[in-house]
Amino acid sequence: xxxxKYINELGEQAYAASREVASVSTEIKNTALNAxxxxxxxxxxxxxxINDQDLQTAKKSGLETALLDRLELxxxxxxxxADGLKQVADLEDLIGKTTEYVEQASGIxxxxxxxxxxxxxxxxxxxxxxxxxxxxxxxKSGNATILRGGSEAIHSNQAIAxxxxxxxxxxxxxxxxVQLIETxxxxxxGELLRMSDYVDVIVPRGGKGLIERVSAEARMPVxxxxxxxCHVYIDDEADIEKAxxxxxxxxxxxxxxxxxxxxxxxxxxxxxxxxEKLGPMYQEAEVEIRGCEESKKILGNIKIATDEDYAxxxxxxxxxLKIVSNIDEAMQHIDKFSSKHTDTIVTENKLNAxxxxxxxxxxxxxxNASTRFADGxxxxxxxxxxxxxxxxxxxxxxGLEGLTSQKYIVLGDGNIRx
Amino acid sequence: xxxxKYINELGEQAYAASREVASVSTEIKNTALNAxxxxxxxxxxxxxxINDQDLQTAKKSGLETALLDRLELxxxxxxxxADGLKQVADLEDLIGKTTEYVEQASGIxxxxxxxxxxxxxxxxxxxxxxxxxxxxxxxKSGNATILRGGSEAIHSNQAIAxxxxxxxxxxxxxxxxVQLIETxxxxxxGELLRMSDYVDVIVPRGGKGLIERVSAEARMPVxxxxxxxCHVYIDDEADIEKAxxxxxxxxxxxxxxxxxxxxxxxxxxxxxxxxEKLGPMYQEAEVEIRGCEESKKILGNIKIATDEDYAxxxxxxxxxLKIVSNIDEAMQHIDKFSSKHTDTIVTENKLNAxxxxxxxxxxxxxxNASTRFADGxxxxxxxxxxxxxxxxxxxxxxGLEGLTSQKYIVLGDGNIRx
Numbered sequence: 041x042x043x044x045k046y047i048n049e050l051g052e053q054a055y056a057a058s059r060e061v062a063s064v065s066t067e068i069k070n071t072a073l074n075a076x077x078x079x080x081x082x083x084x085x086x087x088x089x090i091n092d093q094d095l096q097t098a099k100k101s102g103l104e105t106a107l108l109d110r111l112e113l114x115x116x117x118x119x120x121x122a123d124g125l126k127q128v129a130d131l132e133d134l135i136g137k138t139t140e141y142v143e144q145a146s147g148i149x150x151x152x153x154x155x156x157x158x159x160x161x162x163x164x165x166x167x168x169x170x171x172x173x174x175x176x177x178x179x180k181s182g183n184a185t186i187l188r189g190g191s192e193a194i195h196s197n198q199a200i201a202x203x204x205x206x207x208x209x210x211x212x213x214x215x216x217x218v219q220l221i222e223t224x225x226x227x228x229x230g231e232l233l234r235m236s237d238y239v240d241v242i243v244p245r246g247g248k249g250l251i252e253r254v255s256a257e258a259r260m261p262v263x264x265x266x267x268x269x270c271h272v273y274i275d276d277e278a279d280i281e282k283a284x285x286x287x288x289x290x291x292x293x294x295x296x297x298x299x300x301x302x303x304x305x306x307x308x309x310x311x312x313x314x315x316e317k318l319g320p321m322y323q324e325a326e327v328e329i330r331g332c333e334e335s336k337k338i339l340g341n342i343k344i345a346t347d348e349d350y351a352x353x354x355x356x357x358x359x360x361l362k363i364v365s366n367i368d369e370a371m372q373h374i375d376k377f378s379s380k381h382t383d384t385i386v387t388e389n390k391l392n393a394x395x396x397x398x399x400x401x402x403x404x405x406x407x408n409a410s411t412r413f414a415d416g417x418x419x420x421x422x423x424x425x426x427x428x429x430x431x432x433x434x435x436x437x438x439g440l441e442g443l444t445s446q447k448y449i450v451l452g453d454g455n456i457r458x
Numbered sequence: 459x460x461x462x463k464y465i466n467e468l469g470e471q472a473y474a475a476s477r478e479v480a481s482v483s484t485e486i487k488n489t490a491l492n493a494x495x496x497x498x499x500x501x502x503x504x505x506x507x508i509n510d511q512d513l514q515t516a517k518k519s520g521l522e523t524a525l526l527d528r529l530e531l532x533x534x535x536x537x538x539x540a541d542g543l544k545q546v547a548d549l550e551d552l553i554g555k556t557t558e559y560v561e562q563a564s565g566i567x568x569x570x571x572x573x574x575x576x577x578x579x580x581x582x583x584x585x586x587x588x589x590x591x592x593x594x595x596x597x598k599s600g601n602a603t604i605l606r607g608g609s610e611a612i613h614s615n616q617a618i619a620x621x622x623x624x625x626x627x628x629x630x631x632x633x634x635x636v637q638l639i640e641t642x643x644x645x646x647x648g649e650l651l652r653m654s655d656y657v658d659v660i661v662p663r664g665g666k667g668l669i670e671r672v673s674a675e676a677r678m679p680v681x682x683x684x685x686x687x688c689h690v691y692i693d694d695e696a697d698i699e700k701a702x703x704x705x706x707x708x709x710x711x712x713x714x715x716x717x718x719x720x721x722x723x724x725x726x727x728x729x730x731x732x733x734e735k736l737g738p739m740y741q742e743a744e745v746e747i748r749g750c751e752e753s754k755k756i757l758g759n760i761k762i763a764t765d766e767d768y769a770x771x772x773x774x775x776x777x778x779l780k781i782v783s784n785i786d787e788a789m790q791h792i793d794k795f796s797s798k799h800t801d802t803i804v805t806e807n808k809l810n811a812x813x814x815x816x817x818x819x820x821x822x823x824x825x826n827a828s829t830r831f832a833d834g835x836x837x838x839x840x841x842x843x844x845x846x847x848x849x850x851x852x853x854x855x856x857g858l859e860g861l862t863s864q865k866y867i868v869l870g871d872g873n874i875r876x
Contacts, residue, residue, distance in 0.1 A: 153823075157850070405867055420560060432659060449815055457707060
């Protein structure tokens, strides 16, 4: 198989399809999304059977349990996939919306219209439901998609892609609006990442290794986030109840997510009060604390945190802890160690709140709320393709808007420039 | 000189300064902009003297007249540079502005705050006034800047950079908010383009060669435009007066600009009427027309346009011309040959206007207006750092907003996720 040629064909077809779906009506896009959901439900038994083949192969090749779990398609997960598509159909369509037109001195009226990005490449690992989720968001935002899933999920992804194509076809949309790379050759990814003539943006979804490879090789923009080293800072004037509740929730509500707190910063004046209550709570939850010398004096037998600890996304029941003099030292620590994902201040002091919200350079900055809220659904985006820690283009949870751009529209009445 | 070390120092200093200017008040930024303008006026005679050295050296080394002209700093140009800075001071400050906060089901309130990008690298050729223009826009948008001008303008740029630093210092802002690369070693550019740890975005301003090099080498996002192959399409239902006036203005008002029309498309039904009037007008202006066979029958002795002509940005009194069956053929031609910069339809038909505005995938799409309006000033942005033909992040004329990003702000009252 000539991979270069194959991927280029996908690119050409995606470009052609992207021009069609860019200008299709909201109604047709929604009909397609619902038709795809219907196909997925109709083929539920087959999907489970085909997924079982992938699971058996993966087990034989010794894939670890956590990854096997992510690979599995259960009835509930298939239903959720179909529901997700219906929810995306219910979201507002941004494409074609224009800002207010402003008349300029020359008489021209200038506005901006929201438009799709074009062709979006999605590279993801194990979870086959991403196939439908990502395709749905891209379709609703008027983009064509080229999907490249993990090789262990290839048959599951093909089966889902077939449902998608059937749904598109039944609605009269080009089937090439969503294409799956059907070879598991690793070289296909490299080829996709070089194809900047046809692919407008790449969204990698998976572990750090995948995201680093994609960032290094892609010849087009990448929507990505690497680490989620999130902080909660308990200020001098924090409400103690809120502080304890937020610091506990931000760490323990889920350990493996990118918006989980990895480091707690406490103003010296509050440290004793807060830690005497929080310490035992974390202990009961079996969260290991690695703290500064000063915190050890309060908590007793804990590990001393190194700079490496402060720079680590544990994704586990481990956290680092530092007692700081004030908001300035807290923000300096965050500036040095935060991955610019999500950081929270707990305070009742309006000036400190305003300073923190304005000066902390992260994709989400919060006041008196748990970092765990950093999520497209929680922010009311309806769905998210990922969370971007970059500042260019999309930042924070990326929903439909992040998958679009704007063009300038100029309305004249024969205006010429003098 | 260790260039690697030198550029890295500039990067570190720029990063530190960027954190300061990001949260400085509008008043201080405006005071600094006016202080810089004052320094430039104060040092006018010195600037002209130093610029004259650059001019003499450039003449001796045989720089061509057009470039010598761009290199020259006259009294008028220095005044314009200072006025430009004062105008940027008068523009609205977007930094810190928040969208409306929307309360979510969980009780958190979510909004977005406009923030600077961080450190912006500007790489430009000959024109020393870019030093002040670019630095002014970046400062107003809360960014730090690293400037790299053409080697032939090094002394002029240094002198302007000294005025900028003096203005910053007098206002109490970090002088490193605007830094000039003071070596003319070519390797310095390569080092800057690799320094993605400190530089958030690169803006190349200059010829195609420069922009292609920067795009190929930069390890960070680039705000750029390559070609300006702009079209005017005269529709079946065009108003003939407007059509002729726009097509003439779009080509002849200035030849060397990126928003000049390079190709005129005319619906067959209008071709004879339009060309019998426009042909002689272009002839009088000494514009060479390269057209399709059909247009030759109307215009007589013209060159036949090749596909290469249709794909060329002439930047000269040369244009290509094609008679098309209808709006569909016009849009197909534009899809194939446009550089996605600016394209105009001249029509009184609302349906065709709407289709063109929605379906043409260019950074500016116009109705009944000359392509020459594609410009930050004409669009009311107050100033522009360039015109982006990319879809990612900024698109079209890029003013202050294009030099910023947004972060999510979440306001809670002790909210935790369940």
